[in-house]
Amino acid sequence: MDNAQVIHLDVIKKNLDINVLEKIIEEGFVSYSEGRVITPPVGELVFEDPPGDTHIKYGYIKNDTHFVIKIASGFYENVKYNLPSGSGLMLVFSQKTGFLENILLDEGYLTNVRTALAGKIAAKYLAPSKIDKIGVFGTGEMAKMQVTYLEDLVDCKDILVWGRSETSLMKYKSIMSENGYNVDITQNQEDIAKNCNLIIMTTPSKEPLLQSIDKNKGIHITAIGSDTHDKQELNTSIFKDADIVATDSLEQCKHRGEIPHAVRDKFLDYKTIIELGAIIKTGNKYRKNEDQITIADLTGMAVQDIQIAKAVCQTLKI
C-alpha cells in the first residue's frame, strides 16, 4: 500500500504496445459477455461553478488479479486558463489484498486508447473487407485515433471528414495528412453517406448527424460519440436496414448510446442485438458478406479500463 507506484503519462505512452492491448481488450469484452465482470453503477459528481463533472468507473473480473477504479473529469472552463478540460487517472488494486499497487496518472489518455481499440475491434469483426473511403464525423482526438488505430486492419487511406467548424476541419486535414492520409473535408453530412463504407461517429451531438445511408452497398458504422441517453449521432431509421447491430453492453445500451433511440422509434428490436464479446468469442468475422449493413454502438465499459490499466502495469513489470 505504502509502496504504491505513481506512473506518469510519458512513461505510460512510451510503454504501450497496441497489439498486445488489442488482445487484452478483446478478452475483456469476452469476460463481460460471459458475465464474469462486476461493474457497479458509475459514480458521478456534478459541479456548477465552474461547471464540471467527475465520473468514477470501477469494477473487476471475477477471480482476476486486480481491480481498477477510474476517475475522469471534464471542467470545460479550464481552456480559459490554457489548461486541458479533461483529466483522469486509474488506480490499480490487488484483488488478493485490497492494497493499492499503481496510480496511473494517464490524464484520460488510456480511456482514449481503449475506446479507439474498441472501434478497431468492432471494425475487425464487422466492417467490409474492402473499404473505399473512411467517413468520420467529428474532428477531435477520437476522430483521429479511431482512424489511425485502423492502420494495420484497413488498407484505405482516404478519409472524408465532417465537422461544424472549418478551422477544425482544416486542422484535422493537416494533422491526418502528415500521418499519410488523403483527407477531404465536408460540411454536408450526405457526402459521407454517399461516398464512405466505413463510417465513424465521434461527436457529442444531441441531434442526429448521419440521416441516412446507401442501402445498396455494404457498410459498417461505428458509433462511439454518444455515451449518454441524450446524445445521438444516427438517425434512428438507419437501424431499420441494418443486418447486424452490435453493442459493447446489452445492459448499458438500454439507456445509453444510439440504440435506445432506435428501439424507442421501433426501428430496432433489443432481441436482435449482439454483444461484441459474443462476436469476439466466435473467433471469426461476423459479417456474412460484403453487402451487409452493420452498426456497432459502443458506449464504453469499465472492463476496458480494467484491462488496459492491468496491461500497462504488467508491461512496466511493476
Place this chain on the structure above:
Amino acid sequence: MDNAQVIHLDVIKKNLDINVLEKIIEEGFVSYSEGRVITPPVGELVFEDPPGDTHIKYGYIKNDTHFVIKIASGFYENVKYNLPSGSGLMLVFSQKTGFLENILLDEGYLTNVRTALAGKIAAKYLAPSKIDKIGVFGTGEMAKMQVTYLEDLVDCKDILVWGRSETSLMKYKSIMSENGYNVDITQNQEDIAKNCNLIIMTTPSKEPLLQSIDKNKGIHITAIGSDTHDKQELNTSIFKDADIVATDSLEQCKHRGEIPHAVRDKFLDYKTIIELGAIIKTGNKYRKNEDQITIADLTGMAVQDIQIAKAVCQTLKI
C-alpha cells in the same frame, strides 16, 4: 494533474494538528446540516475469493476549494500473510479545474482520526460536565482513540472496558495504562451500565451489547460501531429514556446505525432526532443539565473525509 503529490502515512501523522482538525470537522458537520454538502451514494465492490470489500466515498462542499474521493478496503484474510486487513487512501482534487492535487496514502488512518474527532465533538456538546467513569465497548483501535481524543475535554482518567476476549482486554488495559489511564476490565456488560456515565460503543456487533442504562443519572452514549443496517450495539429500549438523540446525518440514520432499530421498535420518533451540525451551530452545550440522558449515533460521513483531507493538504502547504 501531472504534479499530483503523494503523501505517505508517516508524513500525514507528523503533520496532524488535532485541535485545528476538530474545528474543521465541526465546520464540516455544520455545512452538511445546512445542506451545502453533495455526497452521492457510496460505491461498493464486494469480493468473494478471498473475501473483501472496497468502499468509495466521495463528495464536496458547494463553492469550496476541493473535492475528495476516499477509497477504503477490508480484506480480512490479509492477517494470514501478516498484512493489515484494512487499507485506504484519499484523493484530493481541485474544485476549480478537476485536477488531482494530492494522493494521501493514509491507509485508513485519517478515517480513524475523523471518527474519533466526531466522538469528541459529540461528547463536547452532549456529555455531562462531570464524568465519573468512561465505559468502553470494544478493545480495538477506535476503542483507544475515542478515549484518548477526549483527553483535553474530560478530566476523568478511569476506564471500564468490555470485550469478548480476555487477551484483547489485557492488551487494551496495558496500552491505555501506559497512556495514563486507570483501566478496569469486565466481561459483564451490566458493569458498564452501572458504573459509567460516558459510554462509547466501538464494536461491529450485530447483537445489542448494552442492554439497559441507569435512568436515575445523567449519561451520554456515543455509538460509532454500527455503520450499516445490520450492526447494532444498543438495546433499542435505551432510546425510550433518552432526552436528546443526535445523529451525524438525518438521511443516513434512516438506514444505518442504532437509530433505525430504535425507530422500528417504536422507542424513538425520527422527528425528535437532531443533527450534530445543527447542535454545533448553536455554539453552546446542547445538554440542559447534568441529569439528561443523551445518545449520539454516528455512522460517518464523506464530509468528514473531505474536511480532514483538505486540512492535511493545507497543513502541508501543498
